[in-house]
Amino acid sequence: MPARLRRADPAEVATALDRRTPADERLLTKHFLAVLSERAPGRSVEIRVPPYAAAQVVAGIRHTRGTPPAVVETDPATWLALATGELAWGDAVAAGRVRASGERTDLSAHLPLLEAP
Template sequence: MPSRLRPADPVAVAAALARVEADAAERADLRLLTKHFLALLEERAPGRSVEVRVPPYAAVQVIEGVRHTRGTPPAVVETDAATWIAVATGRLAWADAVDGGQVRASGERTDLAPYLPLG
């Protein structure tokens, strides 16, 4: 089961976002921002009915509803780190990411649009 994440230091987040915007982000920046924005999503949408995966960095369970405990969850959202950071910051609309195939969302309650942007 994915563990609860904590938001990162605001100064580190700002520096990593600046590198992302300058197309100079490194793997460490993507990891920091991915985990940071997943932690904010956990705070904004507590629960365990939807698993949000951003491989290889992290996965969290969010949104109230039927709790998932074993095996493949019935509701899954999966995307890459760059897309997750873009939707979390509002640089990419959730619907556009889903329609464009950058986000795969299956199952009930996988529309994260009401919770975005996060920062």
């Protein structure tokens, strides 16, 4: 997992979920990407959540240079809705809130990422 991605302290996550300021959105985006990196380790799919972070996840062919063969891109609000279970993967894709191309980009088996209290 890249050094810039880290799981936040559970108290930080709870506070950030309640407030949802831009700083909280950044913290939560990186936190949930870190959680996904732990739960679905690998480098075959790149998840992009601009402007905050990106991560390579899911086992399979390793990507090392250039544009990866499998990319998922979404905005921070959609990523947080997916991570917390507020939005289903299929609904987000159907609504055009997630752009996914390539193999292994269906992340529905890995979502939501919010842990029970």
